[in-house]
Amino acid sequence: MQRSFREGPWNIETEKGPILGNEDVGKYEDKLGIPMPEMVFGSNFLRLTHKDSGKFICFNAFDALSTVKLGEPDLKLAHTDVWKASKKKFKSEVPVEPGQTDYDVDHVHNPYDWTYSIEYQGTTDLNFNKIPESEAMKDSNEIQIPYTKLQRKEPIMFFDDVMLYEDELGDFGICTYSVKIRVMQDSLFLLARMFMRADNVAFRIRDTRVFVDFKLGRVIREYTEKQGSYAFVKDKIPLWEHDFSKMMRDPQWVDTILPLEKIEIDYADI
Numbered sequence: 001m002q003r004s005f006r007e008g009p010w011n012i013e014t015e016k017g018p019i020l021g022n023e024d025v026g027k028y029e030d031k032l033g034i035p036m037p038e039m040v041f042g043s044n045f046l047r048l049t050h051k052d053s054g055k056f057i058c059f060n061a062f063d064a065l066s067t068v069k070l071g072e073p074d075l076k077l078a079h080t081d082v083w084k085a086s087k088k089k090f091k092s093e094v095p096v097e098p099g100q101t102d103y104d105v106d107h108v109h110n111p112y113d114w115t116y117s118i119e120y121q122g123t124t125d126l127n128f129n130k131i132p133e134s135e136a137m138k139d140s141n142e143i144q145i146p147y148t149k150l151q152r153k154e155p156i157m158f159f160d161d162v163m164l165y166e167d168e169l170g171d172f173g174i175c176t177y178s179v180k181i182r183v184m185q186d187s188l189f190l191l192a193r194m195f196m197r198a199d200n201v202a203f204r205i206r207d208t209r210v211f212v213d214f215k216l217g218r219v220i221r222e223y224t225e226k227q228g229s230y231a232f233v234k235d236k237i238p239l240w241e242h243d244f245s246k247m248m249r250d251p252q253w254v255d256t257i258l259p260l261e262k263i264e265i266d267y268a269d270i
Contacts, residue, residue: 007158150211179192
C-alpha cells in the first residue's frame, strides 16, 4: 500500500507490503553476503523529498541491512550455535526454489553481527553539517530538535508507521527496525528505531530522529545509542507489574531505562 502527502516544500511517501518471498530473500543474501532476518519487508520504505532541490532522505530495508557489521560480533551469547542452526538451510529439509541460492550460515559469511544491531541513519544526498560530539551532548547546543515544541498538542496532518525487518534471534530475543513519521502544519518529525533484546544478555536501542522545520528550511538529524544489560533492565520493572515480559517487549518503556552511550547531531539547510 502506497501513501503520499505533500506539505510545504516536502513530499512524504511511504509504502508497506508483504514479507519478502524466498526468491527475493535469496537475492538479498547473494548481494549482502549474510543471512536475512526472519521477516524482511523489502518493498517498505519511507522517503522525504524536497520539491525544489530534489534532495531526499529515505529509509528502506535493503540499505539498512547493508550496514550490518561483518566480523566477530561484540555480543557473545551462550546460544550462538543454537541460533546459527536455526538459520541454516539444507536441501534435504528446505527445497530451494528456482533462482534461490542454497547456503549455510558459515558459508555465506561467518562471523557477522547476527543480532542485526545496525547504525543505519537513512539513505540521503542531503549535505549534512556535523555538530562536534562535545557540543551535541550539551543542553545548550543551538542545533537540536525542539522536543518541547513536539510535546504540544498540534493537529497531526499525516502519520505512518513502517516496519523494515524483524528477527526473533532463534527464539532467544528480538530485533526490529521500524520508522514512524508525523507531519504537523509547520514541521515533521521522524523516528527510525532499532530495538534489540538478547534474552539474559543485553538490550540495545539505536534511534535516528529527523526534524524538519518547513519555515526555516532546516533538517536536523539526531542519532543516539543506548545499551544496558538484561539484568539492569529487569531490575527497573516496577514491583507492581506482574507481567515483566510485557515490559521487556516494550521499546518505548525500555528507552526510558537504558543509559545513553552515544549521540550525534547534524543538520542541513535547504
